[in-house]
Amino acid sequence: MVTFSEFLAYTSFVALHKVLLFPAYKSTDFEVHRNWLAITHSLPLTDWYYADQSQWTLDYPPFFAYMEYLFSVCATVVDQKIVDVFNLEYEAKTVVYFQRMTVILSELVLGFAAFKWSGYLNKMSYNQKLHMLLLFITNCGLLIVDHIHFQYNGFLFGLLLLSMYYIATGNEVIGSLYFAALLNFKHIFIYVAPAFGIYLLRYYCFHNKRFDVVRFIKLGLAVVFVFILSFGPFIHHLPQIFSRLFPFKRGLTHSYWAPNVWALYNFTDKIVSVIGMKFSLISSQVNSNCFSKGLVKVCDHLVLPSIQPIHTFALTFLSMSPCLFNLFSKPCASKLANVNRFFRAVQLCSLCSFMFGWHVHEKAIIMTIIPSTILAFFGSHNDKQLFFVLQYVGHYSLFPLLYEPFGKMLRFIIWLMYSLLSYMIIPTKAVADKDEKSHLHKAKTLLLRLYLLMLPLNELFFSLVYSWTRFSNSHPFLPLMLTSVLCSVGLLACLVCSYKLFFQEGYHCELKTLKNNKQL
């Protein structure tokens, strides 16, 4: 058992390193959050979602705004100028230290959730528990996105983990309270909501093979209660809030293509159009490919058919449905297996929406990596390997967030460190599989190793060599494009592998049930 004092010791030790990153580069998100501090503190509640003094308007749900209000009260103690609505781009040491400190403090929720999880199953050794705690609190993606780039994800993932923990340990109502609260902090978590919904409906509301209305109402009340708390004060302004929360003016992909299916789609379009122009199959008059210009706006594809939001939604839903359907229709006999399948469903839902979603940010991959960390410890040997590859590729795909020289150095070092740490959980003596010696297996391992080697080589080439070549001026987007394409191939493979593991577990379950039935 990892004791609470040990947990505190390790968390504060890791937090010290985050303090060391205070002077690091910060993105415009820093100003976004500073502006929100100002809005929530200086304006009346009803104006929060109308304020447009800055271009960074409030576009998170109300709970997050309440949290910013809470922070802003503390901010006034530190420095009055932080909460001035018109004091745009304020970057004094006070505000930097204050805001970075709030990120570290709010991340304690994640640490606490990790601490809870380390006590989930007793079969793990002390070292494993410690290892899991460390993997959560030193998460490479959060270091890059929260502590350098600047956002509050650590806290949100803490809530997600807590909600999963309570659901896994049989406190479904508390778990759904946490999840509803999470949705009201950041609505992007709606991507994993299907897994939560289906699991709660099938394994909580259905009791003793029939639908338990009381349980259903309990659950519903909990969720509605949280939503009323959150949106209640804004009851007359809901349309305005929703227009802020769900903007549809943006394009299919972000300025840097998040490594998903659409990155591959854009890439194919680009290649085909380049070839087409070379052999003058298509006229070069067409507005040359705006996807590869790094702009955030709606673009049309040159050769391939253009994608509409509805297509991406349909595809996302389609890709999720097999796992959701299976989770609903074929329950296992053991509770532990069901919970494991629930974790897998969360992992799959987030991964599917990342791969097929509309205007996905590269940061969203952390939403897959965090639940996979749990599976890496409670799943099989394959889950550990999947987690390793997933975090390796996923965190690598976050690299373009930090583009100045110090950031480049830090991202590489942090990534290496975390990859090594997560590699160490994979047992050195692999499970003796039957197909271990087959040629197919050997080829797969070789391919995987080659692929894993390609990522650091890609990084070294583009940060050390590329700027000296003459391509660097004419093709500035090339490094980003290749990084994104390279990562999307890996993540697509992870999606397939994750699906395979999901159905494998279901299959094992069925076999077990059959055996039990025979014995009876």
Next chain:
Amino acid sequence: MMKTQQKMTYLSILHLIYSMFLRWAVSLGSYSGQGKYPMYGDYEAQRHWQEITVNLPMDQWYKNSTVNNLLYWGLDYPPLTAYHSWICGQVAKLINPEWVALFHSRGFESDEHKFFMRATVFVADILVFYTAVLLVHTFQRRQSKASGDGPESPQVLFSYSMFFLVYPGIILIDYGHFQYNNVSLGLFIMSVAMLDRRQNFIGTSLFCAALNYKQMELYHALPMFCYFVGKIFKLNITQGVKTLVILGVAVISTFTVVWAPFLNVESATNVVSRVFPVGRGLYEDKVANIWCAVSPFFKFKEIFENSTLVKMCAVTTLLTSIPSCLHLTLKPTMRNLKLTLFNVSLCFFLFSYHVHEKSILIPAVTACFLYCKELSLPVSLFLHFSVVSMSPLLFKDGLALQTIVMCCIFIAIVRFEFSSTGEQAGSFLSTITKTKTSKFAKKVSTKQKLAMFKLRKIILTNLTRLAWLVSFLLMLLPLVKSPPARFPDIFALFTSIVSCGVFLLCSAIFHYVQLCTDIQI
């Protein structure tokens, strides 16, 4: 067994990358003299040397002239530093000629340039310092295999070399303040590692190279000399002469190679007069040595002439160095060499003339060699206070956050990787008292002895905790309160006095360890 070996390898690599993370995280901070027109600081000095060495012919490097104003950060380190600057300067020229343009580049500052400069430190670190630490590490690992220690020994062994890599002093000065101490100190570590392997020729040349990078390595020259004198006298005549010839060839050849371009009378005197400036004061800023610490009570600077002071310093330094040096000459073992290196360099720091705050790094790096289970308490205390003693300097560079955080991290690592303060105190006490108790063993009963030991352990543990607390108070005080107008340096002086006290205590402890105990290191 195989499995633990593999795991240890992963852990070692993880530690290596972790230490690189610390370095780059600190390097995000400001450097000495950032934006401080017209003189800037050590960062500008290093950049200026690149400018000079790239643009001027060699014989002009150390010479005052219309193109090389020595009053503006003239080169004052031996030739190896100049060569290093030349290499960095060539790379800088390749990337952006503006960085090293003669005259026009003075005070050049930009984010890219800052990154470039930090990267040169990192490259030097990897090539010299990390290599040196790996040499130490592999030697210790091989030795433990030969002696067949328990399965947990690799971890303990690794911890020793970790001390070199996470010691905040070097990281803060090189990556924060900005200097290349890692090169000279790395060469020194390498030379000791080579002497450990009985590679006297390579060891000596490496030490000469360290000397030729920074003259401050002279702090270590006396013990090296005594070690070899002792060694040679232990051997028979033919063997002795052979060793003497080998060492002589090593020293002379290294010096010739390094000084080759300056081997005419005029250039050589130029270099020497630059490298050893006489006529600077007893100390410049507040430094944690004896002369500065007693200054509030006894003003040496005002009472004595400068030349008298130089003599006084020389005499006291030599007198305090004699006990350990004599011991080493009589018993020239590696254990005694390491202890003497520490004791003598600390005496030099405490008593010699014109000492910089940064010179504490020299005994500090030597202290890393002395880490063992029994001595972990004094070693970590000394290393911590060596950083504290530099804190006024670091705070001036705007590195207060980094300094305090790195100190916390260091203490935490000592606790996590090694043991708690209580355990440290226990193992320290039991070894210190071992030799004593044999004399009194008959007089005191075991029960009483045990009670005494417990009491002492509690006192020592709490004293150490008090020391940690005081050190942090000393660092936080200048951040919270501004000093009274009459004594602007009062906090720095406090820090120096307290640190000097701790250093004196450490000096006493390690002299005692060397002369009166047989702790193996």
